[in-house]
Amino acid sequence: MTDLPRSAFQAARETARTEPVITRVSTLELFLDLVFVFTVTQLTSLIAGARNGADYLGAALVFMTIWWIYSGYVWLTSNVGTERTKHRLLMFAGMAGFLVMALAIPTVFGAGGVAYGVGLLVVTLVHAGLFTRARTGSARAILGIAPFNLVSAGLVLLAGFVNLPWDWPLWVAAVGVVISSSFFGRERGFTLSPAPQR
Template structure:
């Protein structure tokens, strides 16, 4: 992430850092967070379905806006806990209890997500406040720099809480203000004082991407519930698995994790923190939102694989893959990992597949798999030529 010229901090001397691996408690924490991602897929899909009697109609545009706002504020706090446990490993019982308390906040938010904009806002705000308080209290054990962050987190929580008592569309404005406050705060907080271990950050985000991709497989199971398993359903399920596998391969197929770890470890602490902010906070936003959109699209495909998709569903499926590749492109550019041009072309091609979805849902799914397989094959050939 490139910061304004007026923002400058002195470089800190790099020192050897003890190795820190992701703990099982952190994996447990991630599973709770991924439940919130599953709930976001549900919110997104409501914009494609006929509302139940007594429930207000929600357009795809409105459901998309809700997903972006909800994910945006939750991703800020999830990343905050990644940084927290990087600096304050949960090795003591008291720390573990506090982390579990933070998980309770995420669970409360996840349960409130489907109704956050329809009466469930106070529950979401309470869960968010719990996250913020636990995060700040624990982080103070590692660095006083967190004092610069806490006012932004509390102010955003107040805006989210106030939005629960404001009618639409003003509630969306308060949510947007909270999101801008959080995402823009690094420009004012600065990165000095947040020394992060490179290997832990790389491993933690890699494991999160795997778990979130597994959530896309849940979409297949949910979409196929109570359906007879015939040839069409079987092929659609297989193509959905192939699509998820290609997305996995795009992220994990090479030695990029090792290269990313080396690039971060070689940087001095302030520069490393900026690189992590750009690659793993901002860069992973479209990656995870892309998986949410892909999951929603696959859910619609599984139900009627041979039928045409609604334009909004076809665009959502193609856009999901494009977002994932765009985030991966951003992530690689920040860390100078290479193989970015072909991925930008593949992202554009993924958007074009929406036209095929208007003819057949399965045709679009097959084209998306073809685009990704072609991209991976071209990259593999290019890497072999470079190694020769």
């Protein structure tokens, strides 16, 4: 009679160990997604106001810088938890950078160029800084890709100080730098997990 309860208890413990732990998306991550959606929404103003192929190319270049760094934040939130106050404050700083980028998009190839570049640089610095808090191999992997991201953000910021059409080579170079990081395999070593390290 005493073996039955013990067996049931052992079976319950084994079941509990094998069942996956469900980690829900945090409110902070959802807020980051909303800021990103607003950023992409702002991008539509460039597309709606496009008059020629160059305008569409400009919108594509802006989109690629946004998408690249947002993808980096997807990897980031998978590797670094957002429960700690310091992490939350840094995430808010990153979101503020995204917001500055979003507000500057309609005039990014004019008066808003510098603001967009500053926002992108802030987002990139926060991204690299928070990754150093990861307890996974991704913390080491970011050392390989962060320089590409910083150079790209720097080129976008520099483009904000240059008048048309001389800003175009800087924008193309900025996108080329982050794309080239994939050719060098710098994005390898990042782990993706639904349960971030706390």
